[in-house]
Amino acid sequence: TNVYNLKHISKSYNDKTVLDIDNLTIRRGEILGLVGPSGAGKSTLLRILNFIEHTDTGKINFLDKTYTKNKLPDLDIRRKVTTVFQRPYLMTSSVYQNIIYPLKIRNQSYDHEVDEIIEKLGLTQLKHKRADKLSGGEAQRVALARALVFKPEVILLDEPTSNLDPANVKIIEDMIEDYRTKLNATIVIVTHNVFQAKRLATKVSLLYKGKLIEVNDKKDFFINP
């Protein structure tokens, strides 16, 4: 089943086209690895997939409904998607309060799974620390925890391991893979690291100057498969 289908979408900033995609389909249970040089439009595409940014032209089919810049999804639909930003926006409250915030606003209860996620991400000792006092890598882990706790259908990850040491990279990659497997969730991961794309992605797309090049067979993408 398709989760997203984007048709002829474009986005310009100050008359400069930064994104121009004819067709992009993202299926349920897929991990789409999005690679490409800096400035290619990867973050812009993630913002569009999260309906934070709106396209100038084109249509986005999301969970069987079609949206355009004049017809945006309601909040309850937008909340099925979450983005883990490279430099996450955290509230000045504690790590724990940040992590449970998405559950609170959705009136979802929280249980042992929240603590399991906190534990797995090595955040137990930091639970009561103010989230604005964290290092970049700690903040990324908190942002991932905050995304995983409410079980979104779609998680968009923008360079989620860029500030992490190898041990934490492994933990996060395993958690992303587990999450996808258990919930048949849909994941898009922007990464500069082609090895990470190779490890995690079920499909890889290259974004170059706003244009998408889909790599049919992941193996074709890597010189040294």
Ligand code: ADP
């Ligand atoms: P990537 O994530 O691949 O590095 P981005 O999506 O961040 O690329 O940016 C694509 C292009 O759009 C870049 O040229 C960038 O400078 C420009 N851009 C991104 N956001 C804005 C904005 N809010 N206003 C103006 N230009 C922007």
Ligand code: ADP
């Ligand atoms: P504060 O900013 O007030 O220090 P905390 O994040 O420490 O906030 O805790 C907020 C509330 O959540 C407190 O009542 C605390 O006891 C409770 N709490 C903290 N961790 C857990 C947990 N794992 N399970 C349930 N409640 C918790």
